[in-house]
Amino acid sequence: MAALRLTTAGESHGPALVAIVDGVPAGLELEPSWIDAYLVRRQKGYGSGGRMRIESDRVEILAGLRGTTTLGSPLALRVPNKDHTIDRLPAVHRPRPGHADLPGMLKYGTDDARNILERASARETAARVAGGAVAARLLDALGIRVAGYLVELGDVAAAPVVGELDDVVRRRELSAFQCPDPEATEAMTAAVDAARESGDTLGGIIEVRAHGLPPGLGGFAQPEDRLDGRLAGALCRIQAMKGVEVGQGFASARLPGSEVHDEIVPDGEGGTRRPTNRSGGIEGGMTNGEDVVVRVAMKPLASLRRSLRSVDVRTGEEVDAARQRSDVCAAPRASVVAECVVAFELARVVLEKTGGDSLAEVHTRLEAHRRACDELFRA
């Protein structure tokens, strides 16, 4: 089977967002409702303005299924836009700072940022979430769980997120901020309210954790095989992301080596075990069997009520930047996007390890690899 691949299309106010997912094995049960759950989660979160609340995305699966089972052929997913007005919306001559507007106008040689912002918009992540949800479904069928959650919002930081991943998810579900820490959730509410008051916006930091991955996924034969680089690249391709780290991340650059690496000790049964997981589950570009842990930093929304300066490109005069929406913080919702792109990259390395055309084949081989890892040194 060819490599897992996601191709998206769609504008913010066009007819629909579309995603084609290549390389999903045959025989996977995939109800549209599985994907819809991710789309719903992508649209909720304290701090979102009007549009998000009234939208309620639903996926239509146009290809790749017979009944609710994948065929091994490409999945085509369509998420219709309720606000399909692209042909009527006005031109935009005031490029917004922090957006694609101005560089995009210069790239395409147009004085109308509408031609840019329609595709550059974070609305596109609906397609990435739909595609990532498919990957998450595959991982789920193989016993691998992925969860994204908010760990910082503005200057509010949650307590370190520890414990079983299923439990983290349960706690996350109780929070309007997709944050597993109830105290932080309260402080985040206050921070958002204050920012709304002052017409400002807030960013945040999202953590994604994956549990159940065997060692040896990813690789180092070519630089492009390295899982950490693939995750970092995928996460920084999400709109508004300005940084990413794996495990201890930037902190590890400031600590001595003796406090950074994860020692290897006997597990008492002939194998090995890790007392710590500072590396975020990735060593040498591969999973090492511990939970994969990554964090991504999202800048505040670039459309402020308290407007930023811009220029009307027809007149050259200084103006307020055009405002397209009025959310205060999108980081809670972006945690779903981050979760989905991580799931997608992880599904890719799983399938690189297993090859195969059907879920049965993939499952058998992954289990064989798990066993082989478990037994390699036990002789």
Added chain:
Amino acid sequence: MAALRLTTAGESHGPALVAIVDGVPAGLELEPSWIDAYLVRRQKGYGSGGRMRIESDRVEILAGLRGTTTLGSPLALRVPNKDHTIDRLPAVHRPRPGHADLPGMLKYGTDDARNILERASARETAARVAGGAVAARLLDALGIRVAGYLVELGDVAAAPVVGELDDVVRRRELSAFQCPDPEATEAMTAAVDAARESGDTLGGIIEVRAHGLPPGLGGFAQPEDRLDGRLAGALCRIQAMKGVEVGQGFASARLPGSEVHDEIVPDGEGGTRRPTNRSGGIEGGMTNGEDVVVRVAMKPLASLRRSLRSVDVRTGEEVDAARQRSDVCAAPRASVVAECVVAFELARVVLEKTGGDSLAEVHTRLEAHRRACDELFRA
């Protein structure tokens, strides 16, 4: 012309490192000495142990040139290994924490980490530096400069690096740490000496800055087009990197929107200008005409004199991890690697914008794009 692409091969103690660079336009002047200057820089830096000092890498260009001019055909670069002993070196049964050793053994099903560490070694970056130096040569011919330098080492931080990029490079050249701040350089020396004393290792943070890029390089049509994600992916594919950020990076997640985005103001001549560059020169996945600024966090070397615990996989007994070398800090040298991978990604987006087969064609088109950007809004 097809896309710019780098393919590397080579083991740490094999005959040679090899790189093939596809997609370099014809007509570029390329002396081997240009590449050698990068290879030399990759091998020097306070804190490096014995092996680095005696090596002195030299590139041999096996293909792609006639005289010293590129033909448009693939460049093949060979960097011979002086220590070509792979067939005689012993098996390694004590996987080193923080290295590819253990996950690699499980991936390939071997109890000998020698089969893993030879390719996973950072020695491979010699090929990436050689390839990146070619990209830097192309950028240089187009008026674009890229420089990497150390801004933190362990808990020592340099003053913010400001000023003309050429001046930054001059200051960097005076430092044994590739750090443009002389005071920080002094503190770094002390930090390395102390770490060496205690048998520990140190990491650091590298900044790479690029000057002279027109707006509109990169893109947002597909997530994979986004320049920030491509840079983040490329940087986190370098051995030992655990985090990356663009512009203000993680700090921007903690600031209000009004302090994060770069306003757009009239330049007084009918065009626009940016009073700040908090975004690191990238908005919406594209260059915006300001300097591109990225930072990458390197963990301390994983091979400590003060050894970490490991397991002898043949016996299952706890042992000291095998030590392969005794440097204290590789971050100064890694700044060259970071510079080179950034140069490579930037050359890729330049060539995506220009297309073309010869340097003349590329140059003409890039200049036309610069002019078009300059004139678009001036009527």
Added chain:
Amino acid sequence: MAALRLTTAGESHGPALVAIVDGVPAGLELEPSWIDAYLVRRQKGYGSGGRMRIESDRVEILAGLRGTTTLGSPLALRVPNKDHTIDRLPAVHRPRPGHADLPGMLKYGTDDARNILERASARETAARVAGGAVAARLLDALGIRVAGYLVELGDVAAAPVVGELDDVVRRRELSAFQCPDPEATEAMTAAVDAARESGDTLGGIIEVRAHGLPPGLGGFAQPEDRLDGRLAGALCRIQAMKGVEVGQGFASARLPGSEVHDEIVPDGEGGTRRPTNRSGGIEGGMTNGEDVVVRVAMKPLASLRRSLRSVDVRTGEEVDAARQRSDVCAAPRASVVAECVVAFELARVVLEKTGGDSLAEVHTRLEAHRRACDELFRA
């Protein structure tokens, strides 16, 4: 701009065929009716059975346009299936010879060929035609025309197709077989009637010609750059194609060199000209400025009324192969598919030469290349 790329999805009896076309420059006028004209042509042709006649495909453009102008973002095309019954259609346990059925069942480990034939079906070419029509639109805007037509059907061969391409197209439009030769058209009618009578099927040979391509598109730097290989690969990826040739093709293997190559002579104005075009417009993997001419051989339909032997895989007993449809010959219709995949590959090499993000940029650069070719040797 990233490379031109076509991704398709869709089953024969699923909700829709879907295509995403990446890499189309901004600013191209694209009416859905342009694509529909290709879809209609794909469905007509003497020899087609019932289903083709009642279908009348219409494209819906879900993404990539504002009004009727491309944005530079991916185009998403949807061609709904009128016969959307995949979830109700019965299992198929009698794999049909000459189809994907049996190898597909073994690939995916299923005893139901329905899971295979839905995607393997030539119905998928509706998506390739839609995508190829977009490429043809781009080429058209750049002064490049592509036309496919039938030159053989069973044992009937048309006279060699010569003359201006526009005139060839006019003659093709008069033929129920998409064949520019009226006498051959008559003989083809008789051949199809006879085959229908005997319950048999027929194949044919399609020629595709492209006019208006400047020299130097494609390349030889890597084998993958070669245009002839790309065209051959694209054509043999169409269902039922068993052979392809460029220019004189197989005949050139049987002639002496003095009768195969196209001499280069002065054009009387300081440049060069070719008295012949035996090479089909491609030398050294590149266009040479002459018309590109390729031919592809299509086997007869594999579903015969006069049935072939197969096995019921549940019982192991010999049976008649299941019949899914009753056309006699699909080669006339396949000529549109061939035309479209050739247009797509040609648009790719054009965009590799020009780079750029907007049609204006592409057009300016292509014209500059044409001029440069014209003037290079005129001093």
Added chain:
Amino acid sequence: MAALRLTTAGESHGPALVAIVDGVPAGLELEPSWIDAYLVRRQKGYGSGGRMRIESDRVEILAGLRGTTTLGSPLALRVPNKDHTIDRLPAVHRPRPGHADLPGMLKYGTDDARNILERASARETAARVAGGAVAARLLDALGIRVAGYLVELGDVAAAPVVGELDDVVRRRELSAFQCPDPEATEAMTAAVDAARESGDTLGGIIEVRAHGLPPGLGGFAQPEDRLDGRLAGALCRIQAMKGVEVGQGFASARLPGSEVHDEIVPDGEGGTRRPTNRSGGIEGGMTNGEDVVVRVAMKPLASLRRSLRSVDVRTGEEVDAARQRSDVCAAPRASVVAECVVAFELARVVLEKTGGDSLAEVHTRLEAHRRACDELFRA
């Protein structure tokens, strides 16, 4: 493991040809002599002129091995050029018909065809043969054999090649034309002698057959997955190839369906069997378990002693085309190139089916797939 991929570099008179082969599993025994045997075979054949005879290519493996075992890391292969004079060879102002010379000059904007012909030369196939030999080694370790041989030369055609593939190879080895038919070999000798006499050149047709492939390799999920298209593309990327066909190829377009498709009949043990192999072992873009059979048509050498007309591009005057060499026929040697590129594509689809990182993993999975194919319908 990432996809199998071949990247080549090198000019005809540069220092060396270089190939990097990515994606070869670890644990494969690979002696340089295995590759050398292919390189030697590429250089012999009746009809070759002087240069071929004195050359004797030898590969040097620069990376990817420990001892003679692959590590799973990229293999770097170097084939030094004995005639390394690229910097001293004169400019070429008389582009040769049938070569890359003229379109290449227009592509790169140069009046010196030396800049073109050095890379466009068929000398490059030495790298493809080296890379393909690695793929053939892998296939061999998995019980799959591939052989290329000449079936036509000019107007001489060999008898249809039937029988066990090992026997075909034995007969081929006895022929100076890599042709398994001794009578045809004799006639080919006469044809070459006559052509040499008249200063002309000859082309030929090569057949490649592969034995031992299980069903279900390749695919149809995306057009790019189809094995027939991949083989056709790879073969037509070889210098001088003008056509390709699979199985009955062009003949199948001229026969009725009842004489083209391969019926499926009970094998008497609960499974199925094919009485014929007209399809060349590929149905629906996948192997069907029969031998894969493809043919490729090579045009006569474009450098004739009896020279073709050209133009001196500096003066615009008609001249004789520059002659670079004086072979009569390269088709026998090209059969090795064709064999190697087919082996490479087949190894790719095998690895897509199996995934995995080590030969043991690949082997286990391929055998399991063979068994599953054998048992699927036997219940």
